[in-house]
Amino acid sequence: MYNKNINMSHFDITSDIFQLYYPVSTYNGRSPFQLLLASEFANKKNEIFDRKRHLYYTFSYVVGGSGKLTIAGQDFYPRPHSMFILHKNMAHLGVTNPEDPWHKIYFDVDGWLVEELLRAYSLDDSYFFKDIYLEPYFRKMLGLAKNHANDVHEKAVIIFHKILIKLQNQSSYLNTYSTNVKKTITYIKEYLEKDISMQDISGNVGLSPEHLTRIFKKEVGTTPYLYYLKKRIHLAQVLLKNTNMSVKEIASRLGYKDEFYFSNCFKKYTGVSPLNYRKNSENNSF
Structure with missing residues (x-):
């Protein structure tokens, strides 16, 4: 378990890198849902994340900037007011645009309920959503991780559920196929x-x-x-x-x-x- 008093923020004047990082817990392998951490950062001009097998679920909301994301052979280009999901046990590659680096809020979650809810809302093979405003929900998740109350996971799963409803509604709207x-x-x-x-x-x-x-x-x-x-x-x-x-x-x-x-x-x-x-x-x- 992480120390709940470790709430880190960082602002490097020389590089303009800004980061808030709030670890909550490590997954215990039993709980249906756990919030592991939440973070916000901006101006990481050299950000690259390349994982062959992701160990948990990451939900990222793009506040600003641009870049390229590759998941399951598909290329996506996250920009402001877009969101992407890095699924557990899947490979992915993300590269920020050094001329316009990402400003993101993200959180990591794990547990069998995460997988079941994604499947229930037909989001288990969805990765990228554009033109969707979810910043208030992500900031609430960031606040939960920062304050780290005893009921953090119970409150986090409610916010998580609301995010999935928003994503499913947009997915249903967009998937009006020919x-x-x-x-x-x-x-x-x-x-x-x-x-x-x-x-x-x-x-x-x-x-x-x-x-x-x-x-x-x-x-x-x-x-x-x-x-x-x-x-x-x-x-x-x-x-x-x-x-x-x-x-x-x-x-x-x-x-x-x-x-x-x-x-x-x-x-x-x-x-x-x-x-x-x-x-x-x-x-x-x-």
Whole structure:
């Protein structure tokens, strides 16, 4: 457990770097929800975060600045009034624009309730939200971490829940897809356990692969085939966590040619092997 009296703030006059950092606790592996820390910083001109496997969930709100974020093969460009989620056990890379460095407020959380709430609000494979005003909620979370009351986690989960509702409402508003994109998503979900090609996907809606890729990426933010691959990996995660199926059995069920190819694909998108993912899931459960 962190010392609750350690509340750190820093302002470097020579570099103009500003940072508030309030550690709260380390995850105990049992609680459904824990706020681990909250922080605010600005003007880190050389900020780079490159993780092959994130150990918890990070929610970041961009107050100012710009930069590039890569998650699961997708590129995003967080700017003011945007928010991004760094999911647990996933790889990501973030680089601030040194000419216009990020000013961010973020908090780290962990616990099985985090995962369940993300899934309940259909946000378990969502990473980036733009044009959304959430600064008051993030500042409340920052205040909770700073004051570190005995009921900090109980109050934090209420704020967290409100943030998810806002994100889900925006997601529902934005995801008014065209007919061809809706048909593509439905087709992909029906064939997740099959080894299908981009030609199969585009043929289902009667468009060329290039044409479908253009309209799908414009509306969804990723290509149809990458969307298909991500959904397959997510299904594999569910099977690893909730069944006793072997890696070989899961690979066969999902239509991979062998367990080694499946393991390489899984690690590429999650940053961890299937066996280690299962082991980590078991360690973080009751």
